[in-house]
Amino acid sequence: MSRISVIGSGFIAKGFINLLYDHPNYILEKILTRTGIEKRSDFPHNDHMTNDLDELIANSDLIVECTGDAIYACETISRILEASIPVVTMNSEFHVTVGSYFIDKGLLTEAEGDQPGVLAMLHEEAIAMGFKPLVYGNIKGFLNHDPTLEEMQYWGKRSGISLDMVTSFTDGTKVNIEQALVANGLHASIVQDGLMGLSDDNMNHGGNILAEKAKELGYPISDYLLSPKLPAGVFLAVEHNENQKDALHYYKMGDGPYYILERTFHLCHLEMMKTVDRVLRGGGVLLDNSTDPTISVTTIAKRNLKPGETIKKGIGSFDVRGIAVKIKEHKGHVPIGLMKDAVIKRPVSEGSELTFEDVELPESLAVQVWKSIEKKVFEG
Template structure:
């Protein structure tokens, strides 16, 4: 759906851009309804040869990583609307070329709101997501019903419903902007008033001494947007109160919509104009999203799918706290070596590791985090001794 809508937008409203190629793994003769059928190709080489910039919207960590690596080898920048890829291999890829999340999905919308806030002098304390519904372990039947009703894949519907998607999105935002989490899995505040909930989250951030990422589950007001909770200079407080933002010290800025494919073109224009990265997972991430068992499983059972599956869901974690966690984006047709219980965090000791390029990248990233953690440990000891 993203590719269809984005291509239509560019063809109908962006006279300064041309859809040169559209890479697909499907048979081209089965795609008669695609709006730029003349541009379809099954060849990555053909895509690269005819592109100045690539928009990656596969939703697939493994294939998306392959395409982006090839693009960077050819010196081509990439705009993505794939937070799942960002949290899994994005930090490695961000060190190899220009990779940026697009406006449209919640992470890109938060990044755009942040840019506006900083230009007005606000200092973000909370990067917030508004989530309409949460069920950590939905049934396959319910997901099939809502998938059909909403026109989304059952995998997408499940990752939205069980909370995996929001955990991934917020972890990417945290890594990109140097924010952290208050606890594994985030707070997920049930909210009847965004100002009240935002203030509560801001107090948590102040207590930690670092901005945080989190989300609310609204009741009585619309979900689906993003928000920031910010501070501002005290001398500006009278003016800000006059502007109907309240007495402070915390101010909630909202963006009550995100329009997915309709906004991606703005980020494409940004990159082509030399505007640089809007948001990526950073080359030094501190957050990840671990796989948590949804059900009891025994040795020999197969986790068919991580993100959007019925075996595991994702929870945001601090990397240094869970060095052996299995990133949920890695899991596909993965066999368990030992039994796990519902709610258990999956580690590499629990699974048969399948060789892949994504696995190679994850090992590199985890070794880098572990090395940094080991380097920091003696410093902490010296500080304690000095006190």
């Protein structure tokens, strides 16, 4: 039986560990956490917890990483791949920040469950059926670029997720990160900085508008629809050969030229197991950030920032948010995944993009890796 270990001790990790513990074909081996183990009586199967990465590596056949922390994941995944152990992630933050650097260093893949992985699964199905994807679409129920602390504390408590997680969902950072990963991994692009985010309660109508935009641009796009009425899923807007038009009409897909393939749910940690199965059966990578990314998620100030201020964590903060951008049009920008313990060096006005000239970041492997990725983009 394969030994599976997990990095993380948050909402996703908790659900996956409960699922894994009951699995007939796998053994829950170790759980790597940065918290004090003696204080984690709240966490299931905490007797498997460790603070030692070496212990985790030595006892694992596959490791699942789901911290949502790009900088920490950069350090741990680097060590794991050096040990020739495959890694399955639910960490789009890691991928869009530094993931491209690791693609040729071992088996590394994002999992099904979160929207990027589900879109990758839909992509595989669509290609197998002869469809040509034009739009990789996410569905977002609510958006507020600058929510208040009180609002986020209420919704975090009601949803049972962390404050920074619910804030990143609400201010649009998370959907921009997810769609940046989709664009890079599935060789699409974006229409504009921050995505279009059409408000439309009809998936077919909104999907067709986005498909027309993709045809106009001449390449597939990654974007989302904003609607509180649509299901919490994903969709593809696709086209097919004219000789399939009658059959698709018979299958109640409409008259074309664009068709919507929808997945009306995503079950996060429950679906991660499908990707674990895939990897251990030799199925390979589902989704990564590609060796030649074109899209990043830059940092935008939510308020006027003053020299000397410290931003503890960019993703999910009340100081900054992230938007998807084309790397070649934003040279020197600071990816929001690197904004951790960042000290502001000079005034940054509300709504402005932060560059490396604006902030001082702690030294880390992630910062070094990002700079090598950016250099490759511009030199390539």
